């Protein structure tokens with residue numbers, strides 16, 4: 410498997426790329442670039458929530474705690490005021506960091522169901538649902554954040570698979586195929602449950618139609634405008650002459 414540094418750099422790189430595309434196509438305002446890169450980064454480290462190494466799971470739950478606590482506190486501060494809002498912030502962080510972490514530490518198996526495509530999709534639905542219902546975002550914006558999280562998650566699974574191939578020794582490690590998977594024949598019932606959860610996740614999430622429409626009509630210009638090329642040509646001629 411790839412180590413934490415590789416996952417962090419990979420996810421931030423993919424986050425910067427996706428955010429640049431969303432920014433230039435007006436799907437996301439420039440002021441949201443930081444949060445969109447952070448969302449990809451969060452997705453990029455999330456699968457290692459099942460890691461047997463305690464630093465990885467602690468870091469994931471620290472980040473997860475902040476990601477959950479801040480929006481919850483922002484929503485709570487309106488009706489409750491600053492002091493109680495800060496209390497909610499601490500309580501939400503502590504719940505995720507010290508309570509939700511317990512079953513993960515004891516029950517999860519590394520490269521188990523957390524390293525799988527259906528889990529990634531389920532989490533995309535969760536992010537979109539939280540964004541729409543918790544933060545009052547429209548369906549398009551909510552799904553953009555869901556998809557950004559998914560891009561990070563998928564990057565993690567791909568990197569893990571890439572690190573399963575030992576190019577120097579021309580061999581494939583035993584972990585090959587244990588990250589980027591749709592199903593595991595040894596775990597039929599748990600996967601059935603996971604797919605049922607995914608169906609429920611889609612039903613709860615806002616309709617993804619707006620994101621599909623936006624992606625279909627996405628027009629990305631690959632080459633510079635004619636006047637820019639002309640200007641470069643003139644500049645090159647002047648330099649030569």
Ligand SMILES: [Zn+2]
Pocket residue numbers: 410411456457524565569588
């Ligand atoms: Zn991993």
